[in-house]
Amino acid sequence: MPVLYGAHRSRATRNLWLAGEIGLELELRQVWQAYRLDRADGPEAPLNTRSREFLELSPMGAIPVLVDGDLVLTESLAINLYLARRYGGDLGPRDEAENALMTQWTLFAATSMEEPGLAIQNAYTYGRADTEAGQSEIAHMVERLGRPLRALERHLSRERHMVGGRFTVADVNLAEILRYGQAHEPLLADYPSTDAWLRACQARPAFKAMWEKRSAEPMWL
Ligand SMILES: N[C@@H](CCC(=O)N[C@@H](CS)C(=O)NCC(=O)O)C(=O)O
Known part of the structure; x- marks a missing residue:
């Protein structure tokens, strides 16, 4: 199943809306924008746009990111164009x-x-x-x-x-x-x-x- 790293209050809305239109199962892994957190650094911090692990996927430190098999795709609009072509039919x-x-x-x-x-x-x-x-x-x-x-x-x-x-x-x-x-x-x-x-x-x-x-x-x- 494709995995979307992002948050509902972010440009991931585009991808989540489209996935809903397609009826595509997409696993949403919550990544917070660092500015929405009281503390973005340190071991207690939830996965966020400054987390080292997330920066491996998105060197820009920006959500959303789609992982579909070997494909790692950033840019919400590119993700939508891809999802529509790959899974979206009409x-x-x-x-x-x-x-x-x-x-x-x-x-x-x-x-x-x-x-x-x-x-x-x-x-x-x-x-x-x-x-x-x-x-x-x-x-x-x-x-x-x-x-x-x-x-x-x-x-x-x-x-x-x-x-x-x-x-x-x-x-x-x-x-x-x-x-x-x-x-x-x-x-x-x-x-x-x-x-x-x-x-x-x-x-x-x-x-x-x-x-x-x-x-x-x-x-x-
Ligand atoms: N052009 C990019 C922009 C991505 C972007 O700026 N995302 C914001 C959230 S909507 C973000 O992750 N900001 C990181 C932060 O503020 O820590 C896209 O459309 O995916």
């Missing part, structure tokens, strides 16, 4: 053109949407959203997201899904990245097709099951 590509489009949309989201989205989420999570500096940071990030959101809206006003006219790994990857910006409620007000698509993705049973486990995981240890 959640993965049916041909090379679909494979190319799934890669294209995944890289689009990773390179143009993830960083500003995370900055928005962090501003809310760490209580900066009510401050003047926080609001100006959020406004700047919303502006940065405008260009990719317009491109996404154009696509989703014509298509119900990202690739192939059906729900695939591309929808999971995009939806999980766009989720960060949702902390800022007005973000999608001008993008009705994107908003409807994202809500439909998040209404899926596999997303809800993942979300329930994520919500149950303590933020700090």
